[in-house]
Amino acid sequence: MEAAIIAAAVRTGNRKAIDVISGSLERAQAAQDLGIFTQLQAKSALAAARLLDQKIARGEQGGRLAGVPIAVKDNIAERGQAMTAGSNMLFGHVAARTATALKRLQAEGAIVIGRTNMDAFGMGSSGENSAYGPTKNPLNTAHVPGGSSSGSAAAVAADIVPLALGSDTGGSVRQPASFCGLVGLKPTYGRISRSGLLAFASSLDQIGPLTKTVRDAAIVTSIMAGYDKSDPTSLVDLMQPFTPKAKPNLEGCRIGMPRQCWDTNGNNAVNNTVRAAISKLEALGAIVVSLEIPSLTVAIPTYYLLTSAEAASNLSRFDGIRFGWRAEADDLLQSYVATRSKGFGPEVQRRILLGTFALAEGWSDALYRKADAMRITMRAEMDQALEAVDILAMPTAPTPAFKLGAKTANPIDMYRSDIYTTPPSLTGHPAISVPAGTVDGLPVGLQLVGKRGDEAAVLRFGMAVTGR
Amino acid sequence: MAVDTETVRQMARLARLTVEEDRLEQVAQQMSEILDFMGEINAFKAEDTEPDWQQPSTARRADVVEDFTPLDRSEDTNKTQENFVRVPPIKGAH
Numbered sequence: 001m002e003a004a005i006i007a008a009a010v011r012t013g014n015r016k017a018i019d020v021i022s023g024s025l026e027r028a029q030a031a032q033d034l035g036i037f038t039q040l041q042a043k044s045a046l047a048a049a050r051l052l053d054q055k056i057a058r059g060e061q062g063g064r065l066a067g068v069p070i071a072v073k074d075n076i077a078e079r080g081q082a083m084t085a086g087s088n089m090l091f092g093h094v095a096a097r098t099a100t101a102l103k104r105l106q107a108e109g110a111i112v113i114g115r116t117n118m119d120a121f122g123m124g125s126s127g128e129n130s131a132y133g134p135t136k137n138p139l140n141t142a143h144v145p146g147g148s149s150s151g152s153a154a155a156v157a158a159d160i161v162p163l164a165l166g167s168d169t170g171g172s173v174r175q176p177a178s179f180c181g182l183v184g185l186k187p188t189y190g191r192i193s194r195s196g197l198l199a200f201a202s203s204l205d206q207i208g209p210l211t212k213t214v215r216d217a218a219i220v221t222s223i224m225a226g227y228d229k230s231d232p233t234s235l236v237d238l239m240q241p242f243t244p245k246a247k248p249n250l251e252g253c254r255i256g257m258p259r260q261c262w263d264t265n266g267n268n269a270v271n272n273t274v275r276a277a278i279s280k281l282e283a284l285g286a287i288v289v290s291l292e293i294p295s296l297t298v299a300i301p302t303y304y305l306l307t308s309a310e311a312a313s314n315l316s317r318f319d320g321i322r323f324g325w326r327a328e329a330d331d332l333l334q335s336y337v338a339t340r341s342k343g344f345g346p347e348v349q350r351r352i353l354l355g356t357f358a359l360a361e362g363w364s365d366a367l368y369r370k371a372d373a374m375r376i377t378m379r380a381e382m383d384q385a386l387e388a389v390d391i392l393a394m395p396t397a398p399t400p401a402f403k404l405g406a407k408t409a410n411p412i413d414m415y416r417s418d419i420y421t422t423p424p425s426l427t428g429h430p431a432i433s434v435p436a437g438t439v440d441g442l443p444v445g446l447q448l449v450g451k452r453g454d455e456a457a458v459l460r461f462g463m464a465v466t467g468r
Numbered sequence: 469m470a471v472d473t474e475t476v477r478q479m480a481r482l483a484r485l486t487v488e489e490d491r492l493e494q495v496a497q498q499m500s501e502i503l504d505f506m507g508e509i510n511a512f513k514a515e516d517t518e519p520d521w522q523q524p525s526t527a528r529r530a531d532v533v534e535d536f537t538p539l540d541r542s543e544d545t546n547k548t549q550e551n552f553v554r555v556p557p558i559k560g561a562h
């Protein structure tokens with residue numbers, strides 16, 4: 001199921017939006033035991049579909065995503081709809097405005113059918129840290145779908161929608177894409193407005209699409225991309241145009257394989273499968289070279305220190321007074337503390353504590369400041385590596401989807417799943433995960449990282465791997 | 469980096485969280501393990517730099533106040549009344 005094909009049929013009147021949306025809602029209902037949605041929006045979705053059908057019948061433009069059902073991660077705001085970010089803390093919160101990225105998709109005819117489950121506030125790599133309970137991987141329900149955009153990945157993998165929005169702070173779009181056999185794109189930092197995206201770590205957060213094909217990822221990203229005055233970090237530069245080609249000529253192109261991502265520490269079966277996918281690029285003329293990016297070895301500590309520090313600060317606004325749930329107590333301070341201690345789940349509290357350590361007097365030089373310096377070093381090393389090659393290639397994750405419950409007792413083990421996805425988030429480079437093949441019957445992804453601002457390259461190489 | 473229970477209590481206080489007494493030891497232990505792992509970063513030499521933020525080519529918008537209606541505010545309506553945020557009454561006042 002491809003968004004572009006559905007949109008073409010609806011736009012030309014060959015299919016009714018109401019039929020497309022009804023079908024999508026029925027599939028969502030039938031898949032309820034997978035824990036994909038935090039809410040379905042049948043009423044508003046069907047109403048939007050009817051309006052769109054009338055518009056098209058009158059001869060008006062339906063838009064590039066006419067009648068395409070989409071699922072939206074529960075941390076991306078839609079006016080009048082609940083937004084909980086997978087946490088009890090925001091129980092009862094209703095969004096007052098619509099995220100810019102979502103508004104742009106809706107203006108092209110996309111219709112939201114529901115909001116998707118996620119690790120609370122985006123903190124998690126398995127979808128298990130949700131107040132709604134875990135999401136199951138539709139390809140094998142004993143396994144996790146990855147996280148934190150767990151429900152968004154599962155919604156596309158279960159063929160409920162062709163397109164879902166996720167958010168990616170350290171791999172939360174790309175890693176679930178890898179675990180569910182999908183395409184997941186994290187654009188250059190600033191490419192897509194963060195206005196209306198609930199902030200986790202503002203200097204890394206990006207919205208990104210989960211799709212079945214690279215073609216769809218390209219269309220959706222180009223619609224969401226572009227400067228937005230309500231996000232002062234959004235980029236003014238335009239996204240480079242991308243022409244989909246299943247077999248582009250890659251003569252003279254160079255692909256860099258950072259040695260730090262291909263060490264034998266990784267899962268050999270994963271490495272072999274991903275390496276085989278890269279050979280498809282070689283068959284189109286590209287040359288593979290090995291290179292060094294030394295700072296990648298400390299990506300995880302760097303990432304967890306910086307994001308926890310930003311989260312400790314961002315999440316301080318949730319005190320029960322203005323948003324969501326409130327625990328009543330004798331005075332304001334007790335009310336704040338009771339609200340936060342009961343509202344935030346264990347992983348979120350762990351990260352807030354960690355972030356508070358990282359920023360505390362006496363610790364911040366060794367932790368936060370050091371991590372910030374590492375990030376600058378890493379960005380310089382990545383920029384330098386990408387002067388010598390067109391693209392960097394590595395596995396998206398060190399393993400295929402693990403079993404539910406396998407890593408919940410050990411946070412550090414869970415954090416290690418993000419080893420390959422955190423660097424582009426820290427440095428702002430665009431990165432895509434495309435299906436590379438399977439290991440033990442479960443999909444694994446190839447991650448391609450491009451120069452900052454060059455989504456077109458990651459899309460081009462990605463499509464050369466998948467052919468679609 | 470060893471973290472003791474007193475430090476955990478102090479950090480929790482700063483973060484407006486409570487860690488139950490019977491969990492303090494366990495949290496201190498877990499924080500020590502995590503911070504040990506984070507400490508791997510110190511094995512690596514990095515340039516001495518000023519704090520950084522991403523530097524995209526952004527535009528500055530004009531510094532003009534735009535009209536907004538209470539409907540555009542993000543507070544939840546069950547917590548607001550007209551333009552005010554409602555909080556519980558002060559207790560023990562009489």
